[in-house]
Each structure stands twice: as structure tokens, then as C-alpha cells.
Amino acid sequence: MRVYTIGETTYDILFFNGLLIGSCSGGSAFNSSVSLGRCGLPVSLVTTFGYDQVGDLSMEFLKSNGVGCDFIKRFDGQSRIALAFIDRDKNADYSFYQASKDVVPEYPDTQKMDIVLLGSSFAIRDNGRENLLSFLKKVKEVGGLVIYDPNARQRLTDKPELLKKTLENFELASIIKGSDQDFKNIFGLEDGQSVYDRISEFGQKCLFYTKGSLGAELFVQNIHLDIPVPKIKVESTIGAGDNFSAGIVYGLYKRMNKGLSYFSFGLKDWTEILNSGLLFSTEVCGSTENYLPRESVNQRNLRININQINQFDSII
Numbered sequence: 001m002r003v004y005t006i007g008e009t010t011y012d013i014l015f016f017n018g019l020l021i022g023s024c025s026g027g028s029a030f031n032s033s034v035s036l037g038r039c040g041l042p043v044s045l046v047t048t049f050g051y052d053q054v055g056d057l058s059m060e061f062l063k064s065n066g067v068g069c070d071f072i073k074r075f076d077g078q079s080r081i082a083l084a085f086i087d088r089d090k091n092a093d094y095s096f097y098q099a100s101k102d103v104v105p106e107y108p109d110t111q112k113m114d115i116v117l118l119g120s121s122f123a124i125r126d127n128g129r130e131n132l133l134s135f136l137k138k139v140k141e142v143g144g145l146v147i148y149d150p151n152a153r154q155r156l157t158d159k160p161e162l163l164k165k166t167l168e169n170f171e172l173a174s175i176i177k178g179s180d181q182d183f184k185n186i187f188g189l190e191d192g193q194s195v196y197d198r199i200s201e202f203g204q205k206c207l208f209y210t211k212g213s214l215g216a217e218l219f220v221q222n223i224h225l226d227i228p229v230p231k232i233k234v235e236s237t238i239g240a241g242d243n244f245s246a247g248i249v250y251g252l253y254k255r256m257n258k259g260l261s262y263f264s265f266g267l268k269d270w271t272e273i274l275n276s277g278l279l280f281s282t283e284v285c286g287s288t289e290n291y292l293p294r295e296s297v298n299q300r301n302l303r304i305n306i307n308q309i310n311q312f313d314s315i316i
Contacts, residue, residue, distance in 0.1 A: 001113045001257055003036060003043040003249055004071070005029035006105075006132075007122040008080060010096070011054045012238070012290070016086045025058040026082070026290045028120040028151055031242035032249070035280060035292035037066035041253055044068030047122075048103050049079040065291075071108055077101045090234045090285075104128035107135040112143035113256050115249055118173075119149035119242075124165040136172040145252070145262055148173035149245050152185040170202050174262070177208035177245055177277075192217040193224075208277065210244055218274045223267055229278050232286045239290035240281045246292070247280030248273055 007029030014022045029045060036043040045067050049055040051074050058079070062069055077100035084092040104127060110116065116139050123132070139146055148169050156163040166186060170176060176199055178186075183195045192209035196219035199205050206220040215228040251273030256262060260269075280292055287293045 001253070003041055003115045003117070003253060004046055004108060004110065005033040005043060005117045006046040007118065007120045009047045009049045009058055010080045010082045011058065012082050012084050014084045014086060024290060025061050026239070028149065028242045029117065030058070031239045031290045032117055032246040033067045034062070034065045035243050035246040036249060038292055038294060038297050039250055040066065041250065042068070044071055044108065046071040046105050046107060048073045048075065048105050050075055050077045050099060052078055054079040054081065071106055073103055073105045075101045075103050084238065086236070090236050092238050102127045104131055107131065110139050110142055110144045114139070114144040115147065115252060116144060117147045117149070117245055117249055118169070119245070120151040123148065123150070123169055124162055129165070133168065133172070140172060145175065146173045147175040147177060147245065147248065149177045149241065150182050150186060151178070151241065152182045155185045157188050167202070170199055173205070175206045175208070175248070177248060179210045179212070179241060183209070192219060208248060208274065210241065216244070216274060216278060218270055220270060223270055225271060225274055227274055227278060229282055232282055234285050235288050237285055239284050242290070243284040243292060244277040244281040247277035250280065251276035
């Protein structure tokens with residue numbers, strides 16, 4: 001059983017009040033893979049970046065954090081870069097500078113029970129679209145689990161081609177995770193129940209609906225959970241959503257690796273999986289890294305507080 005995260009890799013250069021404050025490798029799938037690697041899960045990143053110094057930094061960082069790199073396709077040219085401008089609320093506004101080449105990665109042959117995490121703009125780009133769809137269909141055919149995070153940064157209600165590809169991804173995913181802003185951009189909807197009703201048109205789905213400082217909701221079959229987050233001092237929100245996704249994967253993996261079927265999960269399982277996502281996210285927001293801090297893994301051993309588990313607002 002293995003985990004694969006799929007998406008673009010970006011080198012982030014961070015600014016605050018117009019001053020350079022740091023830099024690091026990032027990207028949605030990259031951030032998730034590093035956190036899972038630090039937790040000791042067998043995770044591989046499927047991505048592309050250049051044979052340049054930026055690409056070398058990303059490759060070495062992945063290897064040093066236990067992330068498999070067999071499915072990283074490199075090319076002659078410059079890697080993708082982002083300028084991240086941090087505001088006083090610790091949120092980031094990005095300016096992206098695309099890689100000099102747009103290449104298609106080589107996808108792995110997945111097995112039953114493997115978990116695939118897909119997201120961001122990589123999932124709706126034109127180049128390699130058929131390769132991606134073919135891969136996702138094979139994952140489902142062999143009994144793997146696809147998790148999709150659309151990470152929609154722009155309104156798609158008036159962009160039919162992008163919306164079409166997003167909905168195709170919904171159809172091929174078993175679990176969909178996104179923020180309230182994501183689904184407002186995709187559907188124009190502003191509450192979790194309406195979003196769940198909409199995505200359920202694509203078949204039986206599980207929805208994780210995040211609401212920033214208000215916590216997150218889970219919708220699956222006849223279960224609805226609404227769990228708040230503890231108040232913390234926020235150092236940075238960069239990577240918060242990516243690590244919520246990593247926390248979901250962590251919770252799923254720990255159960256599926258024991259032979260439990262995804263379809264047999266009950267209320268306690270889903271509650272702990274949702275709390276795992278919230279735990280990863282809050283740990284990252286309380287740090288200056290895009291990934292789960294090493295000290296969080298070592299000191300807390302990622303144990304979910306039983307009192308925290310019981311603090312959900314509603315079960316329907």
C-alpha cells in the first residue's frame with residue numbers, strides 16, 4: 001500500500017512589508033508529500049521541475065524528508081517560481097512565474113488500496129489531460145482511492161472549459177476536499193450541505209468542507225460532522241489546506257493499512273480522520289513552514305486528543 005501525491009512543484013520566495021523573509025520549495029502536492037514523508041508514510045510525489053539549481057533544491061529536500069522521487073520528471077530549463085506576499089493576517093497573495101517547459105509526468109502503476117491525492121491547477125491543465133484521466137480511471141479499476149482538492153483560485157462559473165475538467169475530476173474521485181471559497185468559485189454555493197448535494201450528483205462521494213478559522217465539516221452517506229478548530233497563534237496560513245489533505249490521508253492510511261475497508265468506516269473512524277486533517281492544518285499554521293514541523297511529529301507522535309475528537313457540533 002502506497003500514497004501518491006500529484007501536482008506542480010513551485011519554489012516560493014516570501015515577502016513581508018516589501019522585504020524578503022525567506023524561500024522554500026512548495027506546491028500543493030509537494031507540501032502534502034513532505035508532511036506525510038515526515039510521518040513515515042510510504043509516499044511518492046508525481047511532479048515535474050527543471051534541471052536547474054531550484055530543481056536541485058527541491059529534489060534534495062524531498063529525499064531528506066523521506067519522499068519517493070521515482071516519478072519526478074525533470075527537464076532542461078527553469079523550474080516554476082512563485083512570489084508570495086504575506087499580509088498582516090499571515091495570508092499570502094501569489095504571483096506565479098511558470099516553468100520554461102510544460103512536460104507531462106510519468107504515472108505509476110497503482111495497486112489495490114493505494115491512495116492518490118490530486119489537486120490544484122495541475123489537475124485541470126490541457127497538456128497531458130488524457131494521460132491524467134487514463135491514470136485516474138486505472139486507479140479506480142484496481143481498487144485504489146482518489147482524493148481530489150480543486151484548490152480553485154478563480155471563479156469557474158463563467159469559465160466552462162475549466163469547470164468541465166473540474167467536474168470530470170469530481171466524477172473520478174471518491175473523496176473531495178475543498179474550502180468554502182473553492183466551492184463558491186466552482187458552484188457559487190456557500191454552505192457545505194448544498195455543495196455535498198451537488199457533488200452527490202456524480203455518485204456516492206465523501207466531502208471534506210473546510211471553513212478556515214471556523215473549522216471543517218464532513219459529509220459521507222448518513223454522517224455529518226462539524227468540528228471547530230482550537231484557537232492558536234497563526235504564524236502563516238501557507239500550506240494549511242495542503243496539510244489538511246495530508247492529515248486526511250494519514251487518517252485513512254492508518255486504517256486501510258490494517259486491512260479496514262474505506263466503505264466500512266463508521267462514525268468514530270470519520271471523526272478521527274477529520275480531526276487528523278484539522279490537527280495537521282493547525283500545526284502548520286502555528287509554524288513558519290509549509291509542512292508539518294519535525295518537532296510536531298517527534299513530540300506529539302500525531303496522537304489525536306480524545307477530548308478534541310468529542311468536540312463536534314452536530315451529527316446527522
